[in-house]
Amino acid sequence: MAGILDSVNQRTQLVGQNRLELLLFKLNGRQRYGINVFKVREVLQCPPLTSMPKLNSFVKGIAHIRGQTISVIDMGLATGGRPIKNVEDGFIIITEYNRTIQGFLVDSVERIVNLNWGDVMPPPSGSGRANYLTAVTEIDKELVEILDVEKILEEIAPSDTRVSKGVISDDEIIQDLGDRIILIVDDSSVARNQVKRALEGVGLPIVAKKNGKEGLDYLVEIGEQCEHSITEKIGLMVSDVEMPVMDGYTLTAEVKSRPKLAGLHVILHTSLSGVFNHAMVEKVGADDFIAKFNPDELAGAVQKWLHE
Known part of the structure; x- marks a missing residue:
């Protein structure tokens, strides 16, 4: 698992070529999901988690990883599905979104695939506003769902969109x-x-x-x-x-x-x-x-x- 991520220098060569790399994973069942490798810091077997009072219901617990305390979010629950069953056998995808670091608990991690953004489509128009998809693509003749992680994090910890007084001047x-x-x-x-x-x-x-x-x-x-x-x-x-x-x-x-x-x-x-x-x-x-x-x-x- 340690070698699952390519080096940053290699990945930057995709810039301007309309390409991306997806890390594929599963939650519960056969459906595969994807997350942009650029946002992934590390993938590791789920370590022991510490429960804390008044955590959001989607947060499975707290993990101590490489000197940092990281909230671990059950990706199954956070997307409206069932919780990840076998936590001890699951994996944590450590990500960096919106200047914060968090872990997502998933059932299994598969591999990295290299795609053209032109092969990645918006969610079907009939999927409704409640879905957690930001895009879909086809890999090995199966549909892969790319999750809207920003929506998940916003529901757990809403962002403050207010601009401080004086930042915008009336000139x-x-x-x-x-x-x-x-x-x-x-x-x-x-x-x-x-x-x-x-x-x-x-x-x-x-x-x-x-x-x-x-x-x-x-x-x-x-x-x-x-x-x-x-x-x-x-x-x-x-x-x-x-x-x-x-x-x-x-x-x-x-x-x-x-x-x-x-x-x-x-x-x-x-x-x-x-x-x-x-x-x-x-x-x-x-x-x-x-x-x-x-x-x-x-x-x-x-x-x-x-x-x-």
Whole structure:
């Protein structure tokens, strides 16, 4: 299990190629699920867990791993299913999301697969708002469900989307932007709503799209209405990185390669973290990178690039 993750340097070579690596695992039964390897720190056999009073019902217990105390979330329960039966024989996937580290208890871990984001589709339209899927794909002629981990974590510990007083200034530069739009591109409904609430104080209209392909199609359509540059109508774009159909890195590279779109400032806003992200941002030409989710940092960065 120690060798299940590739090195960070190898994984960064996927940037701008619209590719991802999924770690496949199972909860209860035959259904396979996937999680982006970029978000996985470690996979290990479940260690002894310590129970604590007043824990969320989805949290199985606390584990002490490499000098850190980590909450272990039962992925089966957290997604509305049955709890993981054999905890001692289960595995913990240690992840880093939104600047926090947590463990997810799963029944078994299989392998890593390399995919093109173009082979990863949004959830079926009839799946409803209550599902925990952010995307689906087919591997070995079987459907693999990619879970919306941000939604799971939001239900356990809701984020504060309020922007501190004074972060957003009421100045003439913002007023001069008129009715220009802020474009948000994110496949997670939870993340889209978080960003909307954090940026309401900026005072510009907000349009949201669910993946990079939708975002790019929208920009191309608006760009055709502009005489010189997309910046005549779009003030800025805030994009997630990992999304079905087209990821945020590929979206950014496409935007920066098209003359009418190239002037648009792009902030990559993602739960992916780590020092390797700075190299990724430079490679695709993004203007900024903000790790989820700090409303003050996001609002401040948006205001800064709108000034530019």
